[in-house]
Amino acid sequence: MSETLISQWYERYRDSPHQVVIREPHRSRELTADELFERSELFARHLAARGCTRESRVAIEVADPMDFLVAHLAALRLGAISVPIPAGSTVGELIDLVADCTPAVAVTDRVDVGPWHDAKVPVTAVEASRLRDDSVCLDGAKPDDIALMLYTSGTTGKPKGVPLSHRNLLATALAVVSAWEWTKEDSLLLTLPLYHMHGLGVGIHGTLCAGASVVAHPKFNARATIDQISTGDVTMFFGVPTMYAKLLASEGFEKFGGLRLMVSGSAPLSEEAFRRISQATGCEPLERYGMSETGMIASNPLRGRRLAGSVGTALPGVELRLSKGDRGEILVRGDAVFGGYWQRDEATLEAFDGDGWFHSGDLGSLTPEGYLVINGRAKELIIKGGQNIFPRELEACLEEIQGVVEAAVIGEPDEYWGEKIVAFLVSDAGELDGDVVRQFIAGRLNRTKVPDEVRYVDALPRNRMGKIQRELLKGIDRTTS
Structure with a gap:
């Protein structure tokens, strides 16, 4: 050229x-x-x-x-x-x-x-x-x-x-x-x-x-x-x-x-x-x-x-x-x-x-057709008990729950698992029961991918191009058990 x-x-x-x-x-x-x-x-x-x-x-x-x-x-x-x-x-x-x-x-x-x-x-x-x-x-x-x-x-x-x-x-x-x-x-x-x-x-x-x-x-x-x-x-x-x-x-x-x-x-x-x-x-x-x-x-x-x-x-x-x-x-x-x-x-x-x-x-x-699927950033990968958890896969599933507007998933340190899965949800239906959320995920994904904690926020932190700033989610503790 x-x-x-x-x-x-x-x-x-x-x-x-x-x-x-x-x-x-x-x-x-x-x-x-x-x-x-x-x-x-x-x-x-x-x-x-x-x-x-x-x-x-x-x-x-x-x-x-x-x-x-x-x-x-x-x-x-x-x-x-x-x-x-x-x-x-x-x-x-x-x-x-x-x-x-x-x-x-x-x-x-x-x-x-x-x-x-x-x-x-x-x-x-x-x-x-x-x-x-x-x-x-x-x-x-x-x-x-x-x-x-x-x-x-x-x-x-x-x-x-x-x-x-x-x-x-x-x-x-x-x-x-x-x-x-x-x-x-x-x-x-x-x-x-x-x-x-x-x-x-x-x-x-x-x-x-x-x-x-x-x-x-x-x-x-x-x-x-x-x-x-x-x-x-x-x-x-x-x-x-x-x-x-x-x-x-x-x-x-x-x-x-x-x-x-x-x-x-x-x-x-x-x-x-x-x-x-x-x-x-x-x-x-x-x-x-x-x-x-x-x-x-x-x-x-x-x-x-x-x-x-x-x-x-x-x-x-x-x-x-x-x-x-x-x-x-x-x-x-x-x-x-x-x-x-x-x-x-x-x-x-x-x-x-x-x-x-x-x-x-x-x-x-x-995919079987040869299409590329983005699973997330390598630095965002959650390793729980030796299992790789891709945040994007779990977020897509969470967003299927009625009332969930947006979802973001991060890993946090855990003494037993190494990392635990924490899901942050933006909901227009109030705070959903944590057990309901986990049962929904368990019915669609392997149980190792079920969130350990569900937390609610008014909005997900994003940069100017709309990308989630996961680092800013750490430490937010409005938790549904």
Whole structure:
């Protein structure tokens, strides 16, 4: 692959320069391909005048999707490294990030830029394109140049920087464009954050690689999302399970049945949620699997059986295997896989083996059809009396109990068993009798998997991408015996 993101996007819109690439209904504005490339050129030259050069890190803390895209594209055209971060990050978060990646400038739309000043980083805004360096050469990046640095979700410990090259990012974008038959006629409704692989690396990059368009909202709102679907001007929607839970509880969700494709990712979609979405809309959601470090790894088929509880099979160009044959840790190779963590040599050595396989830390198994099922993180595995307990399997079963909205399972130290199983439930029917819960599980799973304790919480702690932060559950002791 000798192309870059920029050359691919130029090619896709070359014959349709007046096509709308991004539209923001909440601000009644849009950008055509011509306008997007013109604005990004102006801003790239502005960044150069502010001291950014090839390989400079450009921190982008911009909530508005259109301005974010202009800043991101400008950084890539300059040959710099785009570093998206969550809008409204705290001073402590910014100081940690600055210490790690030393950005040359921060592009921000926050009103109070004091936190960036505290972090000692100069700031600018997308509309501030008055300074220009017309002598700088643009669009000279090579396929193996770093284009983007994402930070891992950080469910435990501090997030790590994940540098991704043009080659890495193109491999993922082109794989999903092919697998999902994404065309220039498609319009994606995107309400995901753009500092993550799902929203940016799949949603935005996929749109541009397909020569398509995106209808973007700065944040998710169930009512606004359903209203947008009702207009009939979008064909695709990407979301995470927590979004679908809110949509299921909202009037009008059945209108999603008119979409060509509903994708779920970033966290496991339970079999129960899969069934409820299918029943409500008449269409099955398509679940896929990926990571910041690898891009997209697997997907259920666009045409063919979509298996509830599974993330499908390897995408084009991805090598995937399990460490123990049909089960074990998920190992990945391919053009989409990054080359190593930012300034973390030890973490990189731990993540790759001698044959170049990336060790994901996720545990999986294969169905008889060869579909991949994610059983959870290796670090989350519970070992009770020598038996391996996969939290995700038990959580899916718990969520089938009437009244249980969400479930999370962790292991806690136990003198007799080594570890005991503790289930945390969010219920809309009050606290259920613990014996009833255990009898339900015993009727469906091996008795070794029955929770030793059941605890109730008002909500499960999650990070910004909806992943459960299990460490925060430890020590919560509202217990039903």
